[in-house]
Amino acid sequence: MASELSRRGFLRGSALVAGAVASGTVIPFDAAVGSMTSAKLLYGPAPGMAKLNANENPYGPSKKALAAMSEASAKGAYYVGESVTRLIDMIAERYGVTKDWITLSAGSSGVLTYLAVAKAKQGKILGPDLFWDTTTLGAIRQGGELVRTPKAKDLTISLDDLYASITPDVSMVQICNPNNPTGMTLDPRALKAFCMKASKKATVLIDEAYNEITDDPDAHTMIGLVKDGYDVVVARTFSKIYGLAGMRVGYMIAKPETTELVQKYSLGNYSLNQAGVAAALATYDDFDFLKYSKSMILEARGMLEDAVQSNGLSAAPSNASFMFVDLGSLNAEMFRQKMALQDVYIRGIYRDYTNWSRVSCGMLPDVQKYVTALPKVLDAMNA
Structure with missing residues (x-):
């Protein structure tokens, strides 16, 4: 029954993306996953649906987080207060900074957006051709400008190109590490050297x-560079390894003057909720859960790597919870649609990377469903 429902939903949603397939443009995330929505299912994917399109950690929330959320939800009539202070203190203590170096928000999306808006008012934002630019584009829609370095054939980020592109009117350089959607990481020594040099010209956001x-x-x-006083900002989230994507908690570590700038554009505690903060508090030091989550993610990634190789495909070398698969001559949006007919939901085209397809390291049975459907x-598609 679940398969029939999802197939009918998929066919209804196909018309939304048909034009984009022809043009090779990116499919908005909401449109790409809209066919997954069911009127009878309010929370999470339907039974039998392999949801591998948003890089969530399906092993969360942890047991400790669930207990904390239950307790905190009973006080849901009240705005957050002391719990936020305690979470900021925990983060600050771990990294050896004072609390005025920390800003919380609804996922890291919040602080990334606030900083992008602030910096877009000061100048251009510079980034590689391919990175998770959703929050940056939000600022650009308000009148800012995003400059991208040339596309690299091997999907790497050229730090030399980025540095050479820092003109006097660039206010911020943004890098995802690991990068999304490729999953690739930069050489740590090279990135540190770049940050130390580039931060003398513009803020560097990692x-x-x-x-x-x-x-x-x-x-x-790169948190060590923030502590050392460089104009570097690091954004983190509880959405991935902590398994709390739906609870919306993230944070930024930056020099106090940058924190003060960002908070001019933020909603402060009003963007946070009791249950989410409680879950973050309960999970932050739950190292057994974090170790388990990571082991399962890596096992899923191994399954995907084997499947890609055995089917004659290749993928970018991932150091994250997803893989970016090269489909050769095949169109990634058509591939997404065909996989959806198998109740496997992945991402479609990114920008003009029409043959690249991202798949998340989800629950092992869901990943197995992808592995089975792939050939x-x-x-x-090759017939």
Whole structure:
């Protein structure tokens, strides 16, 4: 029954994206997943649906988070207060800074948007050709300007190109590390050297949403440079390894003057909720859960890597909770639609990368569903 419902929903939604397939443009996320919505299902994916399109950690929330959320929800009539102070204190203590270096928001999307809006008023925002630019584009729609460096054939981010593109009218350079949608990480020493040099010309924002999933989180983070006084900002989230995407909690670590600037554009505590903050508090030091989550994500990634290789495809080397698969001559949006008919939901085209398809490292049965459907869909599209 679930399959029939999702197939009918898929066919209704196909018309929304048909034009984009022909033009090779990116499919808005809401349109791409709109066919998954069911009037009878309010929370999460329907039974039998393999949801592998948003890089969520389906092993969350943890048991501790669920208990904390239940307790906090009983006080849902009240705005957040002391819990926010305590979470900021925990984050500040871990990284050895004072609380005026920390800004919380609804996911890291909040602080990324606030900073982009603030910096777009000061000058241009510079980024690589391909990165998670959703929040930046929000600022651009308000009159800012985004400059991209040239596309790289191997999907890497050229730090040399970025540095050479920092003109006097650039106010901020934005980098995702690991990058989204590629999953690739930059060499830590090269990135640190770039940040130290580039931050003398513009603010450098490092989006570290997937840092905890990398092979060496401590080596890949740029938080040390923030502490050392460089004009570097790091954004983190509870949406990925912590398994709290739906609870909307994230944070930014920056020098106090940058924090003060960002807070001029933020909603403060009004963007946060009791249950989400309680879950973040309960999960932040739940290292057993974090270790388990990471192990399951890596197992899923291994399954995807094997499936891609065995079907004659290739993928970008991922250090995150998703993979960016090269479909060769096939169209990624058509591939997304065909996979949806198998109740497997992935992402479609990014910008003009028409043959690249992103798939998340979800629950193992869901990943297996992708693995099983992959050769069938490829055969059908190559027929």
